[in-house]
Amino acid sequence: MDNPFPADSVGLVEPQREAFDKPLALDCGRTLDAYELVFETYGTLNAERSNAVLVCHALSGSHHAAGYHDNGDRKPGWWEACIGPGKPIDTNRFFVVCVNNLGGCHGSTGPSSTNPETGEPYGPDFPIVTVADWVRSHARLADRLGIDAWAAVIGGSLGGMQAIQWAIDFPDRVRHVVAIAAAPRLSAQNIAFNEVARQAIRSDPDFADGRYQALGAIPRRGLMLARMLGHITYLSDEAMRAKFGRDLRKGKDDFNFNYDVEFEVESYLRHQGRTFVEHFDANTYLLMTKALDYFDPAAQYDDDLSTALEGVSARFLVVSFTSDWRFPPSRSREIVRALLDGNKNVSYAEVEANEGHDAFLKPITHYFSVFSAYMDRVATEVRA
Amino acid sequence: MDNPFPADSVGLVEPQREAFDKPLALDCGRTLDAYELVFETYGTLNAERSNAVLVCHALSGSHHAAGYHDNGDRKPGWWEACIGPGKPIDTNRFFVVCVNNLGGCHGSTGPSSTNPETGEPYGPDFPIVTVADWVRSHARLADRLGIDAWAAVIGGSLGGMQAIQWAIDFPDRVRHVVAIAAAPRLSAQNIAFNEVARQAIRSDPDFADGRYQALGAIPRRGLMLARMLGHITYLSDEAMRAKFGRDLRKGKDDFNFNYDVEFEVESYLRHQGRTFVEHFDANTYLLMTKALDYFDPAAQYDDDLSTALEGVSARFLVVSFTSDWRFPPSRSREIVRALLDGNKNVSYAEVEANEGHDAFLKPITHYFSVFSAYMDRVATEVRA
Numbered sequence: 001m002d003n004p005f006p007a008d009s010v011g012l013v014e015p016q017r018e019a020f021d022k023p024l025a026l027d028c029g030r031t032l033d034a035y036e037l038v039f040e041t042y043g044t045l046n047a048e049r050s051n052a053v054l055v056c057h058a059l060s061g062s063h064h065a066a067g068y069h070d071n072g073d074r075k076p077g078w079w080e081a082c083i084g085p086g087k088p089i090d091t092n093r094f095f096v097v098c099v100n101n102l103g104g105c106h107g108s109t110g111p112s113s114t115n116p117e118t119g120e121p122y123g124p125d126f127p128i129v130t131v132a133d134w135v136r137s138h139a140r141l142a143d144r145l146g147i148d149a150w151a152a153v154i155g156g157s158l159g160g161m162q163a164i165q166w167a168i169d170f171p172d173r174v175r176h177v178v179a180i181a182a183a184p185r186l187s188a189q190n191i192a193f194n195e196v197a198r199q200a201i202r203s204d205p206d207f208a209d210g211r212y213q214a215l216g217a218i219p220r221r222g223l224m225l226a227r228m229l230g231h232i233t234y235l236s237d238e239a240m241r242a243k244f245g246r247d248l249r250k251g252k253d254d255f256n257f258n259y260d261v262e263f264e265v266e267s268y269l270r271h272q273g274r275t276f277v278e279h280f281d282a283n284t285y286l287l288m289t290k291a292l293d294y295f296d297p298a299a300q301y302d303d304d305l306s307t308a309l310e311g312v313s314a315r316f317l318v319v320s321f322t323s324d325w326r327f328p329p330s331r332s333r334e335i336v337r338a339l340l341d342g343n344k345n346v347s348y349a350e351v352e353a354n355e356g357h358d359a360f361l362k363p364i365t366h367y368f369s370v371f372s373a374y375m376d377r378v379a380t381e382v383r384a
Numbered sequence: 385m386d387n388p389f390p391a392d393s394v395g396l397v398e399p400q401r402e403a404f405d406k407p408l409a410l411d412c413g414r415t416l417d418a419y420e421l422v423f424e425t426y427g428t429l430n431a432e433r434s435n436a437v438l439v440c441h442a443l444s445g446s447h448h449a450a451g452y453h454d455n456g457d458r459k460p461g462w463w464e465a466c467i468g469p470g471k472p473i474d475t476n477r478f479f480v481v482c483v484n485n486l487g488g489c490h491g492s493t494g495p496s497s498t499n500p501e502t503g504e505p506y507g508p509d510f511p512i513v514t515v516a517d518w519v520r521s522h523a524r525l526a527d528r529l530g531i532d533a534w535a536a537v538i539g540g541s542l543g544g545m546q547a548i549q550w551a552i553d554f555p556d557r558v559r560h561v562v563a564i565a566a567a568p569r570l571s572a573q574n575i576a577f578n579e580v581a582r583q584a585i586r587s588d589p590d591f592a593d594g595r596y597q598a599l600g601a602i603p604r605r606g607l608m609l610a611r612m613l614g615h616i617t618y619l620s621d622e623a624m625r626a627k628f629g630r631d632l633r634k635g636k637d638d639f640n641f642n643y644d645v646e647f648e649v650e651s652y653l654r655h656q657g658r659t660f661v662e663h664f665d666a667n668t669y670l671l672m673t674k675a676l677d678y679f680d681p682a683a684q685y686d687d688d689l690s691t692a693l694e695g696v697s698a699r700f701l702v703v704s705f706t707s708d709w710r711f712p713p714s715r716s717r718e719i720v721r722a723l724l725d726g727n728k729n730v731s732y733a734e735v736e737a738n739e740g741h742d743a744f745l746k747p748i749t750h751y752f753s754v755f756s757a758y759m760d761r762v763a764t765e766v767r768a
Contacts, residue, residue, distance in 0.1 A: 028639075028641035029641070128641045185630065187621060187625060187630075188621075188625055188628040188647070188649040189621045191649050192624065192649050192650070192653055195612070195650045195653055196609060196653070199612065199654070200584065200609055203608075221587040221588075225584055225587070228576075228583065229580050231576075232573065232576045235573075237571055237572075240571065240572035240573045241571060246569065246570070246571075246575070246680065255412075257412035257413070259582060259586060259670065263579075265576050266575065266579045269576055269580070270579075293647070
């Protein structure tokens with residue numbers, strides 16, 4: 001019973017912490033004088049420091065991408081399916097780093113941290129951060145870890161956007177980008193969903209203009225609604241049909257004719273919402289949605305994504321999923337087309353999957369075989 | 385200046401009211417001892433009483449489908465595009481009736497009405513009504529108006545569901561059904577969106593368990609969120625892109641880096657939400673979403689829609705819109721297939737349109753020409 005974890009898991013992991021006191025200028029015009037980043041690493045950095053891979057997390061993710069936090073821990077990191085010995089991101093070959101983004105609520109400096117200017121939690125005074133701000137902060141962590149260049153920067157959804165931004169902002173420090181279920185910028189519909197989620201949180205009386213923490217409150221209703229809505233966009237219509245159909249909740253055989261939960265899908269959404277409010281911060285949720293809305297690397301280049309990607313030297317793997325209606329294949333194809341227009345090296349896979357946007361988290365055969373094959377190639381270069 | 389309205393409008397109209405004191409048994413098991421229905425009529429009932437058309441309204445609609453309520457009224461009824469002299473539902477030929485559904489908030493008995501048992505507004509004690517309940521109540525109104533059979537029962541979205549239910553429940557009283565942008569029942573995703581809307585309303589502290597009216601309050605935040613969310617599902621992704629793109633609100637040329645409205649789409653949604661709370665009742669919104677969730681005529685027939693439609697004698701026109709993702713063409717095709725399987729007479733048009741679910745309200749050329757041609761046929765029979 002020395003190792004209670006599956007053989008293909010990285011097993012027990014411990015979050016690490018680095019403090020930075022060189023001011024970080026942010027896109028919003030403000031500066032963070034000092035901040036901390038919490039991160040995890042899996043696998044071993046080789047002597048040449050050439051096998052490091054950065055995994056970027058999505059909206060509600062964290063630095064805890066793989067493994068377990070203690071022997072009794074039953075819930076592994078969010079990308080356990082993908083990171084570990086023999087998995088697509090093979091920890092026998094790669095040194096994997098995953099950082100909780102600035103503004104997060106899992107240990108890195110964010111709205112729940114103490115604002116040194118007031119001695120109180122930042123709350124709504126935490127600056128709005130962008131994908132480019134995260135990349136800048138990650139680069140400093142890379143410096144600290146002695147990693148000149150990443151063998152690959154990898155992410156799904158908002159994580160994929162960070163990987164793209166890395167390749168644009170630090171072309172010499174990224175050899176490969178893997179951007180999964182991502183988009184070059186949000187659509188009006190994507191922004192609309194974010195806006196409803198933000199309004200849900202901000203209109204909750206317990207939000208208290210973002211100062212709920214100081215009052216010992218949590219805007220549960222709003223955050224729960226935001227998460228329920230999020231889940232609708234993460235699942236495809238097909239996935240919902242397969243998972244719930246119009247089934248009534250277990251043990252029921254007729255309608256309630258009241259507003260108690262009655263369909264399985266209602267039960268699922270309420271459960272997801274309730275669980276979420278216990279471990280996620282509302283101000284962080286707001287920040288993450290804004291980072292999504294603002295991401296638009298082509299904006300500075302006359303809306304020409306190809307020009308935005310002109311200086312990129314990384315090679316790309318882009319993956320999309322047929323039933324993903326949050327960032328559908330057409331959005332990934334925009335990225336691929338822009339790379340091809342610039343004569344960049346890009347592989348693309350459009351994976352048949354019913355799981356919707358959530359597919360990027362699942363061990364889908366076609367997806368994982370493409371991903372593994374690509375990472376094999378990355379590993380070969382590391383050894384060369 | 386005798387007639388300040390467009391020549392193809394029915395012009396000035398006045399809502400009418402009928403009171404019913406024969407108890408109405410509802411699907412939920414409860415009974416409404418007495419109720420009133422508010423309705424409007426356009427055109428003239430012929431001597432044979434054979435040219436009457438029933439228009440059924442959707443979730444947020446009312447009996448005010450066409451025309452104007454006073455000479456200064458600048459906003460016509462919700463289906464002005466479609467009802468009037470020379471329009472698809474031609475008031476020179478048809479006598480058009482549109483009823484505010486029971487449970488509504490525009491004059492028919494509903495949650496805002498006085499509960500005779502308490503002397504207080506019904507509020508949350510108003511029974512949950514179904515599409516079949518509405519049809520039963522409409523049939524009594526038809527009796528009162530001396531209409532034995534409708535030349536056609538017509539509706540879009542939830543209105544189309546009522547038209548289908550009419551044909552099932554009163555096969556001898558419906559000669560034609562026009563079901564536009566409808567579905568034979570909600571998908572899990574449809575129910576999920578309804579559930580988030582309901583939770584938004586019910587978790588608003590001003591909802592006060594539905595007794596807000598007695599307290600002089602309105603659950604504005606919740607109702608606003610529900611409406612914003614609704615609008616996302618009424619518009620297609622393409623329509624949103626065409627309408628708003630990623631445009632910043634007029635007069636702005638850079639991001640706020642705060643949570644004020646900044647994208648045009650945010651501005652639109654907040655405006656829609658704010659306007660809605662001024663003229664719609666939250667308890668009614670809840671009831672309407674439940675009527676949608678419960679609609680499933682095939683459920684009693686082993687989920688076989690064709691069997692459910694077996695007794696129907698009406699002929700059908702079914703119309704869907706390519707960009708409608710709330711009730712996409714595939715859902716209309718289920719209706720068409722079930723009718724064909726039962727050797728029923730059905731015409732079907734799948735209209736290319738970018739407007740999403742909202743397309744059913746718009747004067748789209750292909751849609752209106754199919755609709756007009758079908759109604760010509762209905763009118764020919766009326767004269768014969």
